[in-house]
Amino acid sequence: MPTITLDNGSSIEAPQGKRLVLALEDGGVDMLHRCGGYAKCTTCRVSFSSGEPNEMTAAERDRLAEGGLYGQVRLSCQILCDHDMQLATINHLNGSAYDSAGTRPQDKITPEPQWTTRR
Numbered sequence: 001m002p003t004i005t006l007d008n009g010s011s012i013e014a015p016q017g018k019r020l021v022l023a024l025e026d027g028g029v030d031m032l033h034r035c036g037g038y039a040k041c042t043t044c045r046v047s048f049s050s051g052e053p054n055e056m057t058a059a060e061r062d063r064l065a066e067g068g069l070y071g072q073v074r075l076s077c078q079i080l081c082d083h084d085m086q087l088a089t090i091n092h093l094n095g096s097a098y099d100s101a102g103t104r105p106q107d108k109i110t111p112e113p114q115w116t117t118r119r
């Protein structure tokens with residue numbers, strides 16, 4: 001099982017292939033995922049210290065580029081847990097203006113992923 005280590009020192013054992021946003025939420029992080037995991041809102045963003053995946057969905061690449069975020073953060077709804085990672089979560093329900101985290105993302109990556117490699 002991949003280990004997701006958070007920059008606050010805690011860690012989560014994630015089932016192989018689980019969506020990162022769900023691994024974090026199910027691991028007790030009050031993640032925002034306002035668009036339901038469709039690479040539209042960027043509220044699920046994370047910042048990697050190590051283990052940043054080289055693979056990136058086209059939806060993530062395009063959304064990050066639109067928002068001027070490419071190269072700074074990644075979208076946890078577009079990442080699968082297939083190796084150890086260390087990261088910081090950024091947006092949380094607690095302290096936000098939202099009354100819910102958003103619809104729970106599906107188990108599989110949405111939209112249907114078209115895999116690219118990050119530059």
Ligand code: FES
Pocket residue numbers: 032033034035036037038039040041042043044045075076077078
């Ligand atoms: S971009 Fe909206 S949940 Fe990931």
